[in-house]
Amino acid sequence: MVDARYTTRPPKSQPPATDDGAWFAPKRFGYGAGLPQRWQGWALIGGYIALLPLVKLLDDSGDGRLRTLGFALFIVATAIVFSVSARRTRGGWKWRWGRKD
Numbered sequence: 001m002v003d004a005r006y007t008t009r010p011p012k013s014q015p016p017a018t019d020d021g022a023w024f025a026p027k028r029f030g031y032g033a034g035l036p037q038r039w040q041g042w043a044l045i046g047g048y049i050a051l052l053p054l055v056k057l058l059d060d061s062g063d064g065r066l067r068t069l070g071f072a073l074f075i076v077a078t079a080i081v082f083s084v085s086a087r088r089t090r091g092g093w094k095w096r097w098g099r100k101d
Contacts, residue, residue: 022090029098033089041088048081 023041024033036042051073058070086093 020090021088023088024085024090026089026091026093027096029096031095032093033085037090041085044081044084048077051077 021038023036023038023044025035025037027034036045055070055074055077058066058073061067061070
């Protein structure tokens with residue numbers, strides 16, 4: 001084992017001792033969530049992506065009511081994904097400048 005005083009490498013960070021149940025990791029720079037860290041986060045993103053072809057199908061129809069329904073579905077689904085990911089991000093959504101939280 002190499003003594004930490006004689007190396008230029010930073011010490012290895014330890015994972016958090018307690019599991020906070022967060023589905024998403026925080027972004028290192030900027031505002032919002034990073035990549036999903038649990039299967040629930042991946043399922044949320046997968047479900048959202050699976051819904052997008054239906055929205056496209058409704059948008060391509062000639063009927064104005066179906067196009068409006070597709071747009072409303074897109075807005076509601078996007079709001080749900082943003083809301084859930086904001087609540088389930090470790091440390092919440094806030095502006096970050098690259099420092100560790």
